[in-house]
Amino acid sequence: MQGIGRPLTRRFLLGQAGVAGLACATTPAWAQATIDLALPGGPDTRPITTAFPEKAAMILQRSRPPLLETPFEVFDKGVFTPNNEFFVRWHWAVIPTKVDVAAYKVAVRGHVNQALSLSMADLLAMPRVELAAVNQCSGNSRGLFQPRVSGGQWANGAMGNAQWTGVRLRDVLDRAGVKAGAVAVRFNGLDEPVVDGAPDFMKSLDVDHARDGEVMLAYQMNGEQLPLLNGFPLRLIVPGWYSTYWVKMLNDIEVLDAPDENYWMKTAYRIPDTPHASVKPSESGFKTVPINRMVPRSFFTNVTDETTVKSAAAVPVRGIAFGGDCGVSQVELSVDGGLSWQKTALGRDEGTYSFRQWSTQITAPGSGTLTLQVRCTNTKGEIQRAEPNWNSGGFMRNAIESVRLAVAESHG
């Protein structure tokens, strides 16, 4: 031990106390193991926690309000993310911890012919739809931005894919009867700010988008009721759009006859109105718009920078991809730093908005390292680029991912 055989000075004791104090402060008592997220410049150590109800081991980004990231190896299990490993993100700390499904009501009001108060039984009795869709935080991968930006310092695990079951928003709106002149539909959930006067979290969609027949209210995810932290008992599903619109614990649907000017549309979650929502860090004075549709991404799930492969051996490589607001056209792999690309095989198509598995096999070189890159082209022809985008919100990252594998030389 460091202190043994050494005079105990006041300075040494203070130093040790400082280290111990910091260690206590860095990890809540209930979080044990840690993970290194390899964020450029750090800090990149996060606790792994099992302390959250209905959740397995998750990466703890923030205790209150909870931000829980999915450990990336989960995505190698298949294209559907288990409910107990699905990422969690809340804006305000006042989150109801008890939900009585028999008493739960959703209001449909505003610019409609007939205001409604729907029970969960009412919703269960309506025509049912199912849809697989990726739910991805606007700031997924924010911690990888360079220069770094403030906000939730996620690695790549603020996303998940589920089979959602529920009712079409259009059917609910038609039941209330949207009046002529409606322009937007605003969604609010049961979460509330801690402080009086702070902006309640609400999001809105253009009325045509809200009535497109794909946007839905889900009461099941992967065949089970939602975990409370994922929005039980009812969550808005906006296929192909970022998670910020997927309002949790949805209890209020308001049809507006004027554009929504609320803080979460007008000020927060804005992106530069530029290609790839990208600007230079020094840039200012550009137009912004509310964040909206997702863009294509692809990831490795069975190999990481920690992987070692055998010299000259066949290496199976696989991962997941999604097209953003449309399907996956193809996923390609490069072993030469992006000079050439080879097609991979795509797994079963679970739907336009779902993760899609890709796989291929390559041969490891005789020695050294093996750098792999993967890119997705979506069905609109949009393709991932090598150059990362940048904006001060840390939104919409979708640069080409790469991994560097070590090659173990065989000594025969």
Place this chain on the structure above:
Amino acid sequence: MAISINVIAYGAVFVAGVILFSIGTPDERAPRMALAAPAPATESRQAAPAPSVVAGGGVTLHSVSIDLPDSGRMFPGPGSDAINNNCLACHSAGMVLNQPALSKSAWQAEVTKMVQFYKAPVSEGDVPAIVDYLARMKAAD
């Protein structure tokens, strides 16, 4: 009088049967509530109301009650009084300590955003101490 092996064996089977019957089949047991509060140690087991459910079209939704953990984590080190006193009502310390190094002006902008937009009840006199702490803990040029 000696008790035969058979009597012991039949007795054991009978006792096991009574235990299994009293537990009931899996379907008879109360649904497992995720992290429901532990049952009170005293009396009235019958007083606990059945969790309410809503069913329709083959889907059953069960009411949920959970407890969320709190971190209890504080901002460490000298100069942390202002940030500990003003910032922990809305969010835990970890969020801030996980942030990258930022310039002092970026930290000033963060604190201003919290006060101006998110209505953080920070007394104006404490703002410089909070910004100083952040700029010291998470310094970038």
